[in-house]
Amino acid sequence: MENNSNGDSLSNTTDVNPENLVAEVRAELTEIDAMDVSDHADRFEQLHNKLNSALSSIDGM
Numbered sequence: 273m274e275n276n277s278n279g280d281s282l283s284n285t286t287d288v289n290p291e292n293l294v295a296e297v298r299a300e301l302t303e304i305d306a307m308d309v310s311d312h313a314d315r316f317e318q319l320h321n322k323l324n325s326a327l328s329s330i331d332g333m
Contacts, residue, residue, distance in 0.1 A: 293326055 297319065304315045 297323065 300315070300319055300322075304312055304319070307315065
């Protein structure tokens with residue numbers, strides 16, 4: 273799998289579709305698993321920010 277360390281797939285954390293969030297996160301975790309371990313920290317941080325943004329948006333409902 274290609275190493276996409278620039279995080280393009282995570283750049284729009286405010287445009288998360290709640291119905292697809294779980295599937296997106298699972299796909300991103302699979303992608304991270306295929307990466308070099310040295311790249312995991314950055315991607316986990318980006319994924320954490322995405323999840324945090326999604327959870328924060330619940331407060332506005």
